[in-house]
Amino acid sequence: MHTLQETLTRRGIDGELQSLIETLANCANEISALVRGGALAGVLGATESENVQGETQKKLDVIANDLIKDALSAQPLVKGLASEEEDHVVPAHADGRFLVSFDPLDGSSNIDINSLVGTIFSVLPAPAGDVTEAAFMQPGKNQVAACYMLYGPATVMALTTGDGTLMFTLDPKTGDFMLVEERVQIPEDTAEFAINMSNQRFWQPAMQAYIADCLKGKEGQRGKNFNMRWIAAMVGDVHRVLSRGGLFTYPQDTKNPAKPFKLRLMYEANPMSFLVEQAGGVASTGYERIMAIQPEQIHQRVAVILGSKNEVNTCLDYHG
Ligand code: F6P
Ligand code: MN
Numbered sequence: 001m002h003t004l005q006e007t008l009t010r011r012g013i014d015g016e017l018q019s020l021i022e023t024l025a026n027c028a029n030e031i032s033a034l035v036r037g038g039a040l041a042g043v044l045g046a047t048e049s050e051n052v053q054g055e056t057q058k059k060l061d062v063i064a065n066d067l068i069k070d071a072l073s074a075q076p077l078v079k080g081l082a083s084e085e086e087d088h089v090v091p092a093h094a095d096g097r098f099l100v101s102f103d104p105l106d107g108s109s110n111i112d113i114n115s116l117v118g119t120i121f122s123v124l125p126a127p128a129g130d131v132t133e134a135a136f137m138q139p140g141k142n143q144v145a146a147c148y149m150l151y152g153p154a155t156v157m158a159l160t161t162g163d164g165t166l167m168f169t170l171d172p173k174t175g176d177f178m179l180v181e182e183r184v185q186i187p188e189d190t191a192e193f194a195i196n197m198s199n200q201r202f203w204q205p206a207m208q209a210y211i212a213d214c215l216k217g218k219e220g221q222r223g224k225n226f227n228m229r230w231i232a233a234m235v236g237d238v239h240r241v242l243s244r245g246g247l248f249t250y251p252q253d254t255k256n257p258a259k260p261f262k263l264r265l266m267y268e269a270n271p272m273s274f275l276v277e278q279a280g281g282v283a284s285t286g287y288e289r290i291m292a293i294q295p296e297q298i299h300q301r302v303a304v305i306l307g308s309k310n311e312v313n314t315c316l317d318y319h320g
Contacts, residue, residue: 003178004176007168017161019077031104031151044060052087065105106120143271146270157177164278194231202253264300270290
């Protein structure tokens with residue numbers, strides 16, 4: 001068994017990127033302990049504030065955000081950071097090499113029901129000049145690293161630095177993330193999809209048609225029965241896709257015309273797309289590769305269809 005540090009050294013990851021990844025892992029280690037404490041750690045329930053996106057902040061959203069913000073601000077390699085829970089980008093060290101975007105606690109509606117939550121990080125190279133929102137406006141294909149940590153029955157980390165996707169499990173006795181899978185491969189075919197079916201009547205025709213054909217099962221044109229899962233935490237659903245394949249989507253909908261998309265490009269869709277592509281999967285909006293999108297705003301939202309290559313491509317065929 002190899003630790004995160006041993007694995008990154010053996011793979012020749014440059015020392016600075018390694019140091020940054022270790023900072024991210026340490027944050028997750030601390031958040032994991034708070035999540036495990038639950039009511040005893042005093043972390044459950046909501047605050048009285050909303051984030052810039054109009055969502056009520058849970059206590060743990062704020063605690064995790066502050067913890068990561070403090071750790072990244074103390075890491076000299078970080079030039080600036082952007083978070084789901086921060087209205088604006090936050091400058092850190094003028095001569096830092098990296099910009100870090102993060103979702104401190106993904107799936108926060110699961111906190112109070114003791115279900116899956118996690119943290120998502122995306123690392124971009126820092127351009128010269130001041131840390132403004134413009135510095136972060138780089139397509140996902142520029143990412144130098146991406147990872148998520150899932151606080152489940154075990155705390156796990158999926159990590160990519162652009163040379164495959166690796167999976168680690170936190171050893172609670174030592175606090176080390178241990179390598180459990182060096183080259184994650186998403187099966188190309190699947191009979192499992194993940195979508196919030198309650199939005200069905202608000203989807204566009206392409207997604208309506210794709211899901212309708214899946215639901216027809218063996219008797220329909222797909223010729224096989226499908227299973228459905230929905231964890232309501234992207235980290236949980238993407239982890240299942242990396243573990244056994246599947247298609248995960250949060251498509252465009254007209255439920256709230258002011259908000260046609262749900263997931264955020266910079267700290268949800270991009271890092272997950274990087275992890276999925278590096279494991280042999282596909283990640284698209286339905287019309288373009290997510291990692292090719294030129295971002296315009298730090299909190300911008302996007303449609304997401306990702307997972308098993310052949311199944312995602314089938315879904316994309318419906319989009320024309
Ligand atoms: O961060 C947004 C998010 O919580 C994702 O983690 C998750 O996939 C989705 O929203 C759940 O959405 P809904 O509440 O519509 O099921
Ligand atoms: Mn989230």
